[in-house]
Amino acid sequence: MREDDRVGMLRAQLLGTERSLARSGVERLWKTGRGVAGLALSALGGRLRGRGEGLAAADVRAVSQLVARLGELKGLAMKAGQILGYIDPTLPEELRGLLSVLQTASPASPFPQVEAVIREAFGARADVLLAGLERQPVSVASIGQVHRARLPEGTDVAVKVRHPGIDEALRSDFRTAGAGSAFASLLVPGAAASVRGFVEEAHTVLLEECDYSLERERQTTFARLFSQDETILIPAIEPDWCSPAVLTTRWISGRSFDSFLGSQSSQGARDRMGVALFSFYVGTLYRHGLFHGDPHPGNYAFRDDGRLVIYDFGCVRSFDPETVLACSALLEAVRTDDARRIREALVALGAEPPGDSESLEMLRTLLRGFFAPLLEHGAHPMHPGPGLEAQELLRDKRFLARLSLPGRFLFLFRLRFGLYAVLARLGAIADWGALESQWAEAARLRVARVSAAGTVQTEL
Numbered sequence: 001m002r003e004d005d006r007v008g009m010l011r012a013q014l015l016g017t018e019r020s021l022a023r024s025g026v027e028r029l030w031k032t033g034r035g036v037a038g039l040a041l042s043a044l045g046g047r048l049r050g051r052g053e054g055l056a057a058a059d060v061r062a063v064s065q066l067v068a069r070l071g072e073l074k075g076l077a078m079k080a081g082q083i084l085g086y087i088d089p090t091l092p093e094e095l096r097g098l099l100s101v102l103q104t105a106s107p108a109s110p111f112p113q114v115e116a117v118i119r120e121a122f123g124a125r126a127d128v129l130l131a132g133l134e135r136q137p138v139s140v141a142s143i144g145q146v147h148r149a150r151l152p153e154g155t156d157v158a159v160k161v162r163h164p165g166i167d168e169a170l171r172s173d174f175r176t177a178g179a180g181s182a183f184a185s186l187l188v189p190g191a192a193a194s195v196r197g198f199v200e201e202a203h204t205v206l207l208e209e210c211d212y213s214l215e216r217e218r219q220t221t222f223a224r225l226f227s228q229d230e231t232i233l234i235p236a237i238e239p240d241w242c243s244p245a246v247l248t249t250r251w252i253s254g255r256s257f258d259s260f261l262g263s264q265s266s267q268g269a270r271d272r273m274g275v276a277l278f279s280f281y282v283g284t285l286y287r288h289g290l291f292h293g294d295p296h297p298g299n300y301a302f303r304d305d306g307r308l309v310i311y312d313f314g315c316v317r318s319f320d321p322e323t324v325l326a327c328s329a330l331l332e333a334v335r336t337d338d339a340r341r342i343r344e345a346l347v348a349l350g351a352e353p354p355g356d357s358e359s360l361e362m363l364r365t366l367l368r369g370f371f372a373p374l375l376e377h378g379a380h381p382m383h384p385g386p387g388l389e390a391q392e393l394l395r396d397k398r399f400l401a402r403l404s405l406p407g408r409f410l411f412l413f414r415l416r417f418g419l420y421a422v423l424a425r426l427g428a429i430a431d432w433g434a435l436e437s438q439w440a441e442a443a444r445l446r447v448a449r450v451s452a453a454g455t456v457q458t459e460l
Protein backbone atom coordinates (compact mmCIF):
# COMPACT_ATOMS: atom_id res chain seq x y z
CA MET A 1 0.00 0.00 0.00
CA ARG A 2 1.32 3.50 -0.77
CA GLU A 3 2.34 5.57 2.21
CA ASP A 4 -0.19 8.35 1.43
CA ASP A 5 -3.01 5.81 1.30
CA ARG A 6 -1.95 4.27 4.57
CA VAL A 7 -1.82 7.62 6.33
CA GLY A 8 -5.16 8.65 4.79
CA MET A 9 -6.80 5.41 5.88
CA LEU A 10 -5.53 5.65 9.41
CA ARG A 11 -6.78 9.23 9.61
CA ALA A 12 -10.24 8.34 8.29
CA GLN A 13 -10.43 5.32 10.55
CA LEU A 14 -9.63 7.35 13.68
CA LEU A 15 -11.96 10.22 12.78
CA GLY A 16 -14.77 7.76 12.08
CA THR A 17 -14.48 6.13 15.53
CA GLU A 18 -16.12 7.40 18.72
CA ARG A 19 -14.55 6.77 22.08
CA SER A 20 -15.12 8.34 25.50
CA LEU A 21 -12.08 9.80 27.17
CA ALA A 22 -10.43 7.87 29.99
CA ARG A 23 -10.28 10.38 32.80
CA SER A 24 -8.75 8.85 35.88
CA GLY A 25 -5.08 8.18 36.47
CA VAL A 26 -5.50 4.45 36.91
CA GLU A 27 -7.62 4.06 33.82
CA ARG A 28 -5.24 6.19 31.76
CA LEU A 29 -2.23 4.27 33.05
CA TRP A 30 -3.83 0.98 32.26
CA LYS A 31 -4.74 2.08 28.77
CA THR A 32 -1.24 3.14 27.83
CA GLY A 33 0.06 -0.16 29.11
CA ARG A 34 3.41 1.49 29.71
CA GLY A 35 2.40 4.24 32.08
CA VAL A 36 3.72 7.17 30.19
CA ALA A 37 2.94 6.98 26.55
CA GLY A 38 5.47 9.69 25.80
CA LEU A 39 8.22 7.45 27.08
CA ALA A 40 6.98 4.47 25.13
CA LEU A 41 6.98 6.63 22.08
CA SER A 42 10.49 7.95 22.57
CA ALA A 43 11.68 4.38 23.03
CA LEU A 44 9.99 3.38 19.82
CA GLY A 45 11.47 6.40 18.10
CA GLY A 46 14.88 5.27 19.37
CA ARG A 47 14.52 1.80 17.94
CA LEU A 48 13.33 2.93 14.54
CA ARG A 49 15.34 6.12 14.27
CA GLY A 50 17.98 6.33 11.63
CA ARG A 51 16.61 3.43 9.56
CA GLY A 52 16.99 4.70 6.07
CA GLU A 53 14.58 2.52 4.16
CA GLY A 54 10.92 1.70 4.70
CA LEU A 55 9.50 0.16 7.84
CA ALA A 56 8.69 -3.51 8.08
CA ALA A 57 4.98 -4.40 7.99
CA ALA A 58 5.09 -5.37 11.66
CA ASP A 59 6.54 -1.94 12.57
CA VAL A 60 3.84 -0.19 10.58
CA ARG A 61 1.19 -2.18 12.46
CA ALA A 62 2.83 -1.43 15.82
CA VAL A 63 3.10 2.26 15.07
CA SER A 64 -0.47 2.47 13.77
CA GLN A 65 -1.71 0.82 16.96
CA LEU A 66 0.34 3.15 19.07
CA VAL A 67 -1.00 6.15 17.14
CA ALA A 68 -4.56 4.93 17.76
CA ARG A 69 -3.86 4.42 21.46
CA LEU A 70 -2.25 7.85 21.89
CA GLY A 71 -5.15 9.41 20.04
CA GLU A 72 -7.62 7.66 22.28
CA LEU A 73 -5.89 9.00 25.36
CA LYS A 74 -5.70 12.57 24.05
CA GLY A 75 -4.10 15.01 26.51
CA LEU A 76 -0.39 14.66 27.09
CA ALA A 77 -0.01 11.36 25.24
CA MET A 78 -1.45 12.72 22.01
CA LYS A 79 0.53 15.95 22.27
CA ALA A 80 3.69 13.89 22.66
CA GLY A 81 2.87 11.97 19.47
CA GLN A 82 2.15 15.21 17.59
CA ILE A 83 5.48 16.70 18.57
CA LEU A 84 7.45 13.60 17.71
CA GLY A 85 5.74 13.52 14.35
CA TYR A 86 7.19 16.79 13.12
CA ILE A 87 10.07 17.95 15.23
CA ASP A 88 12.57 15.13 14.84
CA PRO A 89 14.38 15.12 11.47
CA THR A 90 15.99 11.72 12.15
CA LEU A 91 12.73 9.73 12.15
CA PRO A 92 12.05 7.62 9.06
CA GLU A 93 9.60 9.40 6.78
CA GLU A 94 6.97 6.66 7.08
CA LEU A 95 6.96 6.76 10.85
CA ARG A 96 6.73 10.54 10.76
CA GLY A 97 3.81 10.29 8.34
CA LEU A 98 1.90 7.92 10.60
CA LEU A 99 2.52 10.08 13.65
CA SER A 100 1.49 13.22 11.79
CA VAL A 101 -2.04 11.79 11.68
CA LEU A 102 -2.21 12.79 15.34
CA GLN A 103 -1.97 16.46 14.40
CA THR A 104 -5.62 16.51 13.42
CA ALA A 105 -7.10 13.04 13.94
CA SER A 106 -7.97 10.66 16.77
CA PRO A 107 -11.15 8.85 17.86
CA ALA A 108 -13.92 11.42 18.37
CA SER A 109 -15.80 12.11 21.59
CA PRO A 110 -19.21 10.39 21.15
CA PHE A 111 -21.69 12.79 19.53
CA PRO A 112 -24.19 12.77 22.45
CA GLN A 113 -21.37 14.10 24.64
CA VAL A 114 -20.57 16.83 22.10
CA GLU A 115 -24.25 17.74 22.00
CA ALA A 116 -24.38 17.87 25.81
CA VAL A 117 -21.43 20.30 25.94
CA ILE A 118 -23.14 22.55 23.39
CA ARG A 119 -26.45 22.40 25.29
CA GLU A 120 -24.77 23.25 28.55
CA ALA A 121 -23.03 26.21 26.92
CA PHE A 122 -26.03 27.75 25.14
CA GLY A 123 -29.14 26.41 26.88
CA ALA A 124 -32.30 26.70 24.83
CA ARG A 125 -30.44 28.45 21.96
CA ALA A 126 -28.29 25.37 21.39
CA ASP A 127 -30.79 23.87 18.92
CA VAL A 128 -30.04 26.68 16.48
CA LEU A 129 -26.37 25.71 16.34
CA LEU A 130 -27.00 21.97 16.47
CA ALA A 131 -29.41 22.18 13.52
CA GLY A 132 -26.59 23.14 11.16
CA LEU A 133 -23.78 21.12 12.72
CA GLU A 134 -22.16 18.15 10.93
CA ARG A 135 -22.01 15.09 13.18
CA GLN A 136 -18.65 13.84 12.00
CA PRO A 137 -15.84 16.15 13.10
CA VAL A 138 -13.30 17.48 10.59
CA SER A 139 -10.59 17.22 13.20
CA VAL A 140 -10.15 15.61 16.61
CA ALA A 141 -7.14 16.81 18.60
CA SER A 142 -5.75 16.54 22.09
CA ILE A 143 -8.06 19.02 23.84
CA GLY A 144 -11.10 19.28 21.60
CA GLN A 145 -12.65 18.47 18.26
CA VAL A 146 -13.81 20.67 15.40
CA HIS A 147 -17.18 20.31 13.65
CA ARG A 148 -18.19 22.27 10.60
CA ALA A 149 -21.54 24.04 10.89
CA ARG A 150 -23.75 26.56 9.10
CA LEU A 151 -25.44 29.29 11.11
CA PRO A 152 -29.08 30.16 10.26
CA GLU A 153 -28.03 33.31 8.33
CA GLY A 154 -25.80 31.12 6.14
CA THR A 155 -22.35 31.75 7.65
CA ASP A 156 -20.07 28.70 7.64
CA VAL A 157 -18.28 28.21 10.92
CA ALA A 158 -15.87 25.87 12.70
CA VAL A 159 -17.18 24.82 16.12
CA LYS A 160 -14.45 23.57 18.44
CA VAL A 161 -15.88 21.57 21.31
CA ARG A 162 -13.75 20.59 24.29
CA HIS A 163 -13.54 16.89 25.09
CA PRO A 164 -15.57 16.31 28.25
CA GLY A 165 -13.23 15.62 31.17
CA ILE A 166 -10.05 16.68 29.34
CA ASP A 167 -8.88 19.05 32.10
CA GLU A 168 -9.24 16.27 34.65
CA ALA A 169 -7.37 13.87 32.35
CA LEU A 170 -4.52 16.36 31.88
CA ARG A 171 -4.20 16.95 35.61
CA SER A 172 -4.04 13.22 36.06
CA ASP A 173 -1.36 12.95 33.33
CA PHE A 174 0.79 15.50 35.11
CA ARG A 175 0.39 13.63 38.41
CA THR A 176 1.78 10.48 36.80
CA ALA A 177 5.38 10.28 37.94
CA GLY A 178 7.74 11.47 35.25
CA ALA A 179 5.07 12.20 32.63
CA GLY A 180 5.45 15.97 32.82
CA SER A 181 9.21 15.91 32.43
CA ALA A 182 9.04 13.26 29.68
CA PHE A 183 6.71 15.59 27.83
CA ALA A 184 8.85 18.68 28.42
CA SER A 185 11.91 16.69 27.25
CA LEU A 186 10.18 16.19 23.93
CA LEU A 187 9.65 19.93 23.62
CA VAL A 188 13.31 20.65 24.26
CA PRO A 189 15.29 17.49 23.59
CA GLY A 190 16.64 16.05 26.81
CA ALA A 191 16.47 19.27 28.73
CA ALA A 192 13.30 19.32 30.71
CA ALA A 193 14.14 17.14 33.66
CA SER A 194 17.00 19.40 34.61
CA VAL A 195 15.43 22.77 34.03
CA ARG A 196 13.48 24.02 36.97
CA GLY A 197 10.20 25.52 35.84
CA PHE A 198 9.94 23.81 32.41
CA VAL A 199 7.51 21.17 33.62
CA GLU A 200 5.47 23.79 35.47
CA GLU A 201 5.35 25.92 32.36
CA ALA A 202 4.17 22.97 30.24
CA HIS A 203 1.51 22.22 32.84
CA THR A 204 0.27 25.82 32.93
CA VAL A 205 0.12 26.10 29.17
CA LEU A 206 -1.74 22.82 28.69
CA LEU A 207 -4.32 23.71 31.31
CA GLU A 208 -4.72 27.13 29.70
CA GLU A 209 -5.42 25.38 26.41
CA CYS A 210 -8.51 23.87 28.00
CA ASP A 211 -9.97 27.32 28.55
CA TYR A 212 -11.57 28.42 25.29
CA SER A 213 -12.50 31.84 26.78
CA LEU A 214 -8.80 32.60 26.98
CA GLU A 215 -8.28 31.28 23.46
CA ARG A 216 -11.12 33.48 22.25
CA GLU A 217 -9.46 36.57 23.75
CA ARG A 218 -6.11 35.68 22.20
CA GLN A 219 -7.57 34.93 18.80
CA THR A 220 -9.42 38.27 18.91
CA THR A 221 -6.13 40.05 19.65
CA PHE A 222 -4.25 38.27 16.85
CA ALA A 223 -7.12 38.84 14.40
CA ARG A 224 -6.96 42.55 15.16
CA LEU A 225 -3.18 42.73 14.84
CA PHE A 226 -3.27 40.94 11.48
CA SER A 227 -6.47 42.46 10.10
CA GLN A 228 -4.55 44.40 7.41
CA ASP A 229 -1.98 41.71 6.71
CA GLU A 230 -1.73 40.61 3.10
CA THR A 231 -0.57 37.06 3.80
CA ILE A 232 -1.89 35.96 7.18
CA LEU A 233 -5.58 35.12 7.62
CA ILE A 234 -7.00 34.59 11.08
CA PRO A 235 -10.57 33.28 11.36
CA ALA A 236 -12.85 35.80 13.07
CA ILE A 237 -14.55 34.80 16.31
CA GLU A 238 -18.33 34.32 16.30
CA PRO A 239 -18.94 35.79 19.77
CA ASP A 240 -22.54 34.58 20.09
CA TRP A 241 -21.39 30.98 19.93
CA CYS A 242 -18.49 30.91 22.34
CA SER A 243 -18.18 29.65 25.91
CA PRO A 244 -15.35 28.24 28.04
CA ALA A 245 -15.95 24.85 26.36
CA VAL A 246 -17.00 25.91 22.83
CA LEU A 247 -15.11 28.15 20.41
CA THR A 248 -16.82 29.13 17.18
CA THR A 249 -14.92 30.86 14.38
CA ARG A 250 -15.54 31.71 10.74
CA TRP A 251 -14.79 28.81 8.45
CA ILE A 252 -11.63 29.40 6.37
CA SER A 253 -10.17 26.34 4.73
CA GLY A 254 -6.85 25.66 3.04
CA ARG A 255 -4.53 22.82 2.12
CA SER A 256 -2.78 20.90 4.86
CA PHE A 257 1.03 21.09 5.07
CA ASP A 258 1.46 17.63 3.54
CA SER A 259 -0.93 18.46 0.73
CA PHE A 260 0.94 21.71 0.05
CA LEU A 261 4.25 19.81 -0.02
CA GLY A 262 2.81 17.34 -2.47
CA SER A 263 1.23 19.98 -4.69
CA GLN A 264 4.28 20.71 -6.89
CA SER A 265 4.23 24.30 -5.69
CA SER A 266 6.99 26.47 -7.15
CA GLN A 267 10.12 27.39 -5.22
CA GLY A 268 8.83 30.97 -5.12
CA ALA A 269 5.56 29.86 -3.50
CA ARG A 270 7.46 27.82 -0.91
CA ASP A 271 9.75 30.73 -0.12
CA ARG A 272 6.79 33.07 0.34
CA MET A 273 5.00 30.64 2.63
CA GLY A 274 8.20 29.98 4.58
CA VAL A 275 8.81 33.69 5.11
CA ALA A 276 5.15 34.16 6.10
CA LEU A 277 5.45 31.39 8.72
CA PHE A 278 8.75 32.75 10.03
CA SER A 279 7.33 36.25 10.18
CA PHE A 280 4.17 35.12 11.93
CA TYR A 281 5.86 32.90 14.50
CA VAL A 282 9.08 34.81 15.16
CA GLY A 283 8.36 38.36 13.89
CA THR A 284 5.30 38.73 16.11
CA LEU A 285 7.46 38.39 19.21
CA TYR A 286 9.49 41.43 18.20
CA ARG A 287 6.57 43.42 16.81
CA HIS A 288 4.00 42.81 19.50
CA GLY A 289 5.70 41.09 22.41
CA LEU A 290 3.69 37.93 21.98
CA PHE A 291 3.99 34.65 20.20
CA HIS A 292 2.03 31.62 19.14
CA GLY A 293 4.07 28.81 20.68
CA ASP A 294 2.74 25.86 18.74
CA PRO A 295 4.06 25.71 15.16
CA HIS A 296 2.87 22.16 14.43
CA PRO A 297 1.47 21.82 10.92
CA GLY A 298 -2.09 21.10 12.09
CA ASN A 299 -2.30 24.71 13.21
CA TYR A 300 -2.18 26.36 9.81
CA ALA A 301 -3.30 25.82 6.25
CA PHE A 302 -2.08 26.96 2.84
CA ARG A 303 -4.44 28.67 0.44
CA ASP A 304 -4.09 28.60 -3.32
CA ASP A 305 -4.26 32.43 -3.33
CA GLY A 306 -0.87 32.43 -1.54
CA ARG A 307 -2.22 33.20 1.90
CA LEU A 308 -1.71 31.31 5.11
CA VAL A 309 -4.55 30.59 7.56
CA ILE A 310 -3.56 30.33 11.23
CA TYR A 311 -5.78 28.31 13.58
CA ASP A 312 -5.49 27.49 17.24
CA PHE A 313 -4.55 30.24 19.69
CA GLY A 314 -4.42 27.89 22.66
CA CYS A 315 -0.68 28.20 23.23
CA VAL A 316 0.18 31.89 23.26
CA ARG A 317 2.82 33.52 25.46
CA SER A 318 3.54 37.21 25.90
CA PHE A 319 6.74 39.01 26.87
CA ASP A 320 7.11 42.51 28.28
CA PRO A 321 9.12 45.10 26.30
CA GLU A 322 12.27 44.59 28.42
CA THR A 323 12.22 40.87 27.60
CA VAL A 324 11.70 41.56 23.91
CA LEU A 325 14.64 43.94 24.07
CA ALA A 326 16.77 41.29 25.77
CA CYS A 327 15.78 38.72 23.08
CA SER A 328 16.82 41.19 20.45
CA ALA A 329 20.14 41.89 22.23
CA LEU A 330 20.79 38.15 22.55
CA LEU A 331 20.29 37.59 18.84
CA GLU A 332 22.72 40.35 17.94
CA ALA A 333 25.26 39.24 20.53
CA VAL A 334 25.20 35.70 19.12
CA ARG A 335 25.35 36.95 15.54
CA THR A 336 28.40 39.07 16.33
CA ASP A 337 29.79 36.35 18.63
CA ASP A 338 30.27 38.75 21.53
CA ALA A 339 30.62 36.70 24.74
CA ARG A 340 30.20 39.61 27.12
CA ARG A 341 26.98 40.79 25.52
CA ILE A 342 25.66 37.23 25.33
CA ARG A 343 26.07 37.02 29.09
CA GLU A 344 24.41 40.42 29.68
CA ALA A 345 21.42 39.52 27.49
CA LEU A 346 20.94 36.21 29.30
CA VAL A 347 21.00 37.94 32.68
CA ALA A 348 18.41 40.41 31.38
CA LEU A 349 16.29 37.41 30.38
CA GLY A 350 16.37 36.08 33.93
CA ALA A 351 18.95 33.30 33.46
CA GLU A 352 21.98 32.94 35.73
CA PRO A 353 24.80 32.09 33.32
CA PRO A 354 27.93 30.63 34.93
CA GLY A 355 31.03 32.83 34.99
CA ASP A 356 33.87 30.35 34.30
CA SER A 357 35.31 30.32 30.83
CA GLU A 358 34.61 26.64 30.12
CA SER A 359 30.89 27.03 30.85
CA LEU A 360 30.78 30.23 28.84
CA GLU A 361 32.24 28.39 25.87
CA MET A 362 29.57 25.69 26.22
CA LEU A 363 26.93 28.36 26.43
CA ARG A 364 28.24 29.98 23.29
CA THR A 365 28.09 26.62 21.45
CA LEU A 366 24.54 26.02 22.67
CA LEU A 367 23.32 29.43 21.54
CA ARG A 368 25.08 29.18 18.20
CA GLY A 369 23.20 25.93 17.68
CA PHE A 370 19.95 27.50 18.74
CA PHE A 371 20.37 30.41 16.33
CA ALA A 372 22.31 28.39 13.71
CA PRO A 373 20.14 29.21 10.67
CA LEU A 374 20.43 32.91 11.51
CA LEU A 375 24.21 32.95 11.58
CA GLU A 376 24.64 32.12 7.91
CA HIS A 377 24.55 35.15 5.66
CA GLY A 378 22.61 35.32 2.43
CA ALA A 379 19.58 33.30 1.29
CA HIS A 380 19.71 29.60 2.15
CA PRO A 381 17.40 26.72 3.05
CA MET A 382 16.66 26.21 6.74
CA HIS A 383 18.68 23.62 8.69
CA PRO A 384 16.35 21.11 10.28
CA GLY A 385 17.57 21.46 13.86
CA PRO A 386 20.26 22.63 16.22
CA GLY A 387 23.73 21.36 15.32
CA LEU A 388 25.02 18.11 16.81
CA GLU A 389 27.18 19.87 19.36
CA ALA A 390 24.25 21.92 20.62
CA GLN A 391 22.13 18.76 20.82
CA GLU A 392 24.77 17.13 23.00
CA LEU A 393 24.75 20.15 25.28
CA LEU A 394 20.98 20.09 25.53
CA ARG A 395 21.35 16.58 26.90
CA ASP A 396 23.95 17.67 29.44
CA LYS A 397 21.68 18.00 32.44
CA ARG A 398 24.31 19.38 34.81
CA PHE A 399 25.23 22.14 32.41
CA LEU A 400 21.62 23.08 31.81
CA ALA A 401 20.81 23.02 35.51
CA ARG A 402 23.67 25.47 36.11
CA LEU A 403 22.27 27.84 33.51
CA SER A 404 19.02 28.26 35.48
CA LEU A 405 16.88 29.06 32.46
CA PRO A 406 13.48 30.44 33.42
CA GLY A 407 10.49 28.21 32.65
CA ARG A 408 9.02 30.68 30.21
CA PHE A 409 11.85 29.84 27.80
CA LEU A 410 10.33 26.43 27.20
CA PHE A 411 7.92 27.50 24.48
CA LEU A 412 10.45 29.84 22.94
CA PHE A 413 12.78 26.87 22.45
CA ARG A 414 9.98 24.67 21.25
CA LEU A 415 8.84 27.32 18.80
CA ARG A 416 12.32 27.61 17.29
CA PHE A 417 13.00 23.90 16.92
CA GLY A 418 9.49 23.21 15.63
CA LEU A 419 9.62 26.02 13.13
CA TYR A 420 13.11 25.16 11.87
CA ALA A 421 11.91 21.60 11.24
CA VAL A 422 8.83 22.78 9.34
CA LEU A 423 10.76 25.32 7.24
CA ALA A 424 13.39 22.72 6.40
CA ARG A 425 10.74 20.30 5.12
CA LEU A 426 9.12 23.10 3.18
CA GLY A 427 12.46 23.73 1.45
CA ALA A 428 11.93 27.49 1.76
CA ILE A 429 14.91 29.70 0.97
CA ALA A 430 15.46 33.11 2.56
CA ASP A 431 18.00 35.18 4.43
CA TRP A 432 16.54 34.20 7.79
CA GLY A 433 19.18 36.01 9.82
CA ALA A 434 18.68 39.30 7.97
CA LEU A 435 14.91 39.04 8.42
CA GLU A 436 15.10 38.45 12.15
CA SER A 437 17.78 41.09 12.68
CA GLN A 438 15.58 43.61 10.94
CA TRP A 439 12.65 42.83 13.29
CA ALA A 440 14.93 42.87 16.31
CA GLU A 441 16.34 46.25 15.32
CA ALA A 442 12.85 47.70 14.81
CA ALA A 443 11.88 46.41 18.27
CA ARG A 444 14.90 48.14 19.82
CA LEU A 445 13.97 51.44 18.20
CA ARG A 446 10.34 51.11 19.24
CA VAL A 447 11.11 50.35 22.87
CA ALA A 448 13.60 53.21 22.98
CA ARG A 449 10.96 55.56 21.58
CA VAL A 450 8.31 54.43 24.03
CA SER A 451 10.73 54.68 26.97
CA ALA A 452 11.67 58.19 25.91
CA ALA A 453 7.98 59.09 25.97
CA GLY A 454 7.93 57.98 29.60
CA THR A 455 5.74 54.89 29.43
CA VAL A 456 6.71 51.39 28.57
CA GLN A 457 3.99 49.25 27.13
CA THR A 458 3.56 46.51 24.61
CA GLU A 459 1.67 47.29 21.47
CA LEU A 460 -1.30 45.08 22.16
Ligand SMILES: Nc1ncnc2c1ncn2[C@@H]1O[C@H](COP(=O)(O)OP(=O)(O)O)[C@@H](O)[C@H]1O
Nearest residue numbers: 139141144146158235249250251252298311312
Ligand atom coordinates in the same frame (compact mmCIF):
# COMPACT_ATOMS: atom_id res chain seq x y z
N1 LIG B 1 -12.00 28.45 11.38
C1 LIG B 1 -11.69 27.29 10.80
N2 LIG B 1 -11.97 27.08 9.50
C2 LIG B 1 -11.67 25.89 8.89
N3 LIG B 1 -11.09 24.85 9.52
C3 LIG B 1 -10.79 25.00 10.83
C4 LIG B 1 -11.07 26.22 11.54
N4 LIG B 1 -10.66 26.07 12.82
C5 LIG B 1 -10.13 24.83 12.89
N5 LIG B 1 -10.21 24.18 11.71
C6 LIG B 1 -9.73 22.82 11.38
O1 LIG B 1 -9.63 22.08 12.57
C7 LIG B 1 -8.27 21.70 12.82
C8 LIG B 1 -7.98 21.80 14.30
O2 LIG B 1 -8.18 23.12 14.75
P1 LIG B 1 -7.37 23.69 16.00
O3 LIG B 1 -7.89 25.05 16.31
O4 LIG B 1 -5.92 23.53 15.75
O5 LIG B 1 -7.83 22.69 17.15
P2 LIG B 1 -7.05 22.03 18.35
O6 LIG B 1 -6.93 23.09 19.41
O7 LIG B 1 -7.97 20.95 18.75
O8 LIG B 1 -5.73 21.58 17.85
C9 LIG B 1 -7.41 22.61 11.95
O9 LIG B 1 -6.24 21.95 11.53
C10 LIG B 1 -8.34 22.89 10.78
O10 LIG B 1 -8.25 21.84 9.84
Ligand SMILES: [Mg+2]
Nearest residue numbers: 141298299312
Ligand atom coordinates in the same frame (compact mmCIF):
# COMPACT_ATOMS: atom_id res chain seq x y z
MG1 LIG C 1 -4.33 22.58 16.85
